[in-house]
Amino acid sequence: MEKIKISEKIFYYSLLTFFSIFALFPLYWMVATSIRPYIIVYQTPPLLFSRELDFSAYKMVLTLTPFIKMFWNSLYVSVLTTIICTLFSAMAGHSLARMKFKGKKLITRGVLIAYIFPQILLVLPLYVLLVKFSLGNSHFGLILTYMTFSFPFCVWMLTAYFLTIPEDLEEAAYIDGASKFRVFTTIILPLSKPGLAAAAIFTFIHAWNEFLYALVFLNSDSKATLSVGIYRLMSGEIFDWQAILASSTMMVFPILIIYLFLQKYIVTGLTAGATKG
Amino acid sequence: MIRKINQFVDKHLGIIFLIPGLSVIFFILAYPVITNIYISFTNKHLIYQGFKFIGFENYTTIFTEDIFSTAVINTFVFTFSSIILQFLIGLVTALILNKPLKGIIFFRLALIIPYAFPPLVIALLWKWMLGKLYGIFNFILMDLNIIEQPVSWLGHPDTAMSAAVIVNVWFGFPLFTLGILAGLQSIPTEQYEVAKIEGANWYQTFWYVTLPNILTIVGIIVILRTIWVFNTFDLVYVLTGGGPLNSTMTLPIYSYNVGWRNGLLGETAAVAIFLFIILIIFTFFYFKLFKINEDQYGKN
Numbered sequence: 334m335e336k337i338k339i340s341e342k343i344f345y346y347s348l349l350t351f352f353s354i355f356a357l358f359p360l361y362w363m364v365a366t367s368i369r370p371y372i373i374v375y376q377t378p379p380l381l382f383s384r385e386l387d388f389s390a391y392k393m394v395l396t397l398t399p400f401i402k403m404f405w406n407s408l409y410v411s412v413l414t415t416i417i418c419t420l421f422s423a424m425a426g427h428s429l430a431r432m433k434f435k436g437k438k439l440i441t442r443g444v445l446i447a448y449i450f451p452q453i454l455l456v457l458p459l460y461v462l463l464v465k466f467s468l469g470n471s472h473f474g475l476i477l478t479y480m481t482f483s484f485p486f487c488v489w490m491l492t493a494y495f496l497t498i499p500e501d502l503e504e505a506a507y508i509d510g511a512s513k514f515r516v517f518t519t520i521i522l523p524l525s526k527p528g529l530a531a532a533a534i535f536t537f538i539h540a541w542n543e544f545l546y547a548l549v550f551l552n553s554d555s556k557a558t559l560s561v562g563i564y565r566l567m568s569g570e571i572f573d574w575q576a577i578l579a580s581s582t583m584m585v586f587p588i589l590i591i592y593l594f595l596q597k598y599i600v601t602g603l604t605a606g607a608t609k610g
Numbered sequence: 611m612i613r614k615i616n617q618f619v620d621k622h623l624g625i626i627f628l629i630p631g632l633s634v635i636f637f638i639l640a641y642p643v644i645t646n647i648y649i650s651f652t653n654k655h656l657i658y659q660g661f662k663f664i665g666f667e668n669y670t671t672i673f674t675e676d677i678f679s680t681a682v683i684n685t686f687v688f689t690f691s692s693i694i695l696q697f698l699i700g701l702v703t704a705l706i707l708n709k710p711l712k713g714i715i716f717f718r719l720a721l722i723i724p725y726a727f728p729p730l731v732i733a734l735l736w737k738w739m740l741g742k743l744y745g746i747f748n749f750i751l752m753d754l755n756i757i758e759q760p761v762s763w764l765g766h767p768d769t770a771m772s773a774a775v776i777v778n779v780w781f782g783f784p785l786f787t788l789g790i791l792a793g794l795q796s797i798p799t800e801q802y803e804v805a806k807i808e809g810a811n812w813y814q815t816f817w818y819v820t821l822p823n824i825l826t827i828v829g830i831i832v833i834l835r836t837i838w839v840f841n842t843f844d845l846v847y848v849l850t851g852g853g854p855l856n857s858t859m860t861l862p863i864y865s866y867n868v869g870w871r872n873g874l875l876g877e878t879a880a881v882a883i884f885l886f887i888i889l890i891i892f893t894f895f896y897f898k899l900f901k902i903n904e905d906q907y908g909k910n
Contacts, residue, residue, distance in 0.1 A: 337709060337710070337711070342711065345706045345709060345711060346711070348702065348703075348706055349703070349706055349707075349711075349717045352699065352702075352703050352721060353717055353720040353721060355780065356720055356721050356722075356723050356724050356780070356784070357720050357723060359724070359732075359735055359736065359739060359780070360723055362735070362738075362739060362746055363731075363735050363738075366738065374744070375744055377743075377744065377749075378749045378752075379744065379746050379749055381746075420630075421630045421631035421634065422631060424627035424628070424630065424631065425627060425628050425630075425631040425632070427627055428623070428624045428625070428627040428628045429628075431624075432623065432624025432625075432627075433624070434624045434625060440628065440632070443635075446890075447635060447639050448837075449837045449889050449890070449893055450639065450643070450886065451840075451841040451862065451882060451885050451886055451889065452841055452843060452862075453841065453843055453861075453862040453865050453866060453882055453885065454643070454646060454882035454883070454885060454886050455638075455639070455642055455643070455646075456866075456869075457646060457649070457869055457875055457878055457879060457882070458641075458642030458643065458645040458646040458649070458879075459638065459642050461642075461645060461649075462637075462638070462641065462642055462645070477634065477637070477638055478638060480634050480635070480638060481635075481638050481639055484631055484634065484635060485635075488631065512616065512619075512620045513620050513623040514619065514620065514623060517623075517627075538726070541728070542727075542728035542729065542730070544728070544729055544730045544843075544844040544848075545843050545844055545866075549870065559728075560728055560730045560844075563730060563731070563734070564730055564848065567734060567848075574738055574744075577734055577738075578734070578735065578738065581731040581734055581735060584728060584731060585726065585727055585728065585731055588726045588727075588728070589723070589726050591726075592719075592722065592723070592725075592726045593719070596719065596722070599722075599788075600788055600792060
């Protein structure tokens with residue numbers, strides 16, 4: 334292991350500290366603003382640290398706005414999208430990684446192109462399509478549209494992941510007379526848990542955070558997911574920063590938990606297909 | 611009979627496994643895109659019924675509009691300044707995170723936090739922080755004697771774009787940090803040992819050992835980020851709405867406004883198609899530049 338000089342160490346730590354403050358300060362400020370008394374939030378110059386706590390913004394959001402309903406809507410949409418997308422993309426990824434058939438290259442390219450489709454390009458035709466099939470303002474319709482982004486991404490990631498699994502194991506199973514389906518469920522899937530976890534996490538986070546489709550496709554408040562709900566809270570008559578930041582904090586929280594505990598899968602997801610394959 | 615079905619399934623599993631995903635994709639991607647191309651040649655309206663084929667009129671209309679060219683320029687400025695800054699911060703942080711320092715796990719965790727935020731929350735939060743009256747950003751800068759008076763960062767045409775870029779850099783640099791770090795960690799230590807024996811200084815080591823090894827992953831992240839930033843709608847829309855005076859008007863926001871505010875669905879389709887064509891050119895260019903092709907992940 335290389336030895337690092339003290340002066341270098343100081344240089345590295347100060348840079349790291351600087352960028353960490355840059356990264357973390359907004360998070361701190363969001364939480365801090367939401368749990369302070371009103372008076373302190375709007376005093377000038379603002380206080381960087383305050384010991385006085387006041388959770389009335391949270392109470393207000395939870396009792397006077399449909400926040401809890403929107404939270405469940407978001408959870409429902411995100412979980413269902415995750416299950417469907419991970420399942421379909423694992424199947425498609427396996428097919429692209431292992432099977433030989435005509436038109437495979439075309440499909441591979443198609444997936445790659447699908448991945449770069451601008452959301453804004455799809456929003457209008459998807460709206461027309463959803464209305465035509467009576468899926469406008471429905472969670473099922475929204476879940477389908479979330480596949481536009483997540484499916485190509487997960488297929489890309491999982492194909493790369495499956496390619497890293499040595500084929501010897503499968504060949505041994507085939508010699509023993511196992512069917513392809515059996516090989517997929519008993520060998521490929523268990524060995525790909527990190528890749529599947531990464532795909533699932535990505536799909537979940539994307540669905541949870543998505544804004545444009547939810548804004549355009551869901552027009553009733555009872556169906557709204559968190560991002561639209563909070564946006565409408567902002568554009569309403571009261572512009573209450575504490576309420577906005579309190580609901581934002583509650584929206585970010587689940588994702589932060591995922592980041593804290595499942596960090597290694599996120600790294601796997603980000604780098605699959607780039608370092609591997 | 612069942613045996614025959616099983617045999618059939620086993621033989622064609624490759625195709626069968628593709629069917630669910632591909633049919634969804636056809637339904638929600640291929641069909642809509644074809645519809646969109648068609649709509650871009652009509653005068654379809656959001657509210658009024660009935661429409662007719664009008665050829666390239668939508669395209670000629672948007673190309674002659676001032677806001678359109680402003681939006682094109684803004685989109686490029688926003689994308690490239692964001693990507694360059696994100697890359698630089700990502701490279702610096704990744705190089706340091708790759709050193710054997712104590713407490714590195716804490717810093718690594720801290721540095722990826724921004725990427726967890728939903729774009730909507732990012733926009734709202736930074737709007738609060740960059741505000742003129744109560745925004746903490748102004749007070750910090752005034753404390754550091756960088757500015758004398760509070761500045762309305764998002765409310766002034768001269769600063770709004772820079773502010774939007776900073777917000778986007780905050781959000782996006784962690785992806786570069788993590789990606790480049792993964793690339794650095796995959797470099798075999800022998801290569802560094804050889805460089806040391808050859809007497810290379812840190813600059814030569816970086817240029818001849820580190821850089822070639824991380825080029826592929828940097829290339830892929832640059833492509834992905836460029837596409838995403840180019841398409842960014844929510845962040846800028848909530849932050850500034852494209853204003854003030856169109857100073858942050860980007861193509862996605864322009865397209866949204868034309869379609870959902872003015873109801874001109876034909877024109878919004880034309881803008882979206884234009885955006886897509888630029889992206890295809892980008893992607894092609896990058897793939898050539900970094901010698902990345904689909905074989906990399908589609909190979910057997």
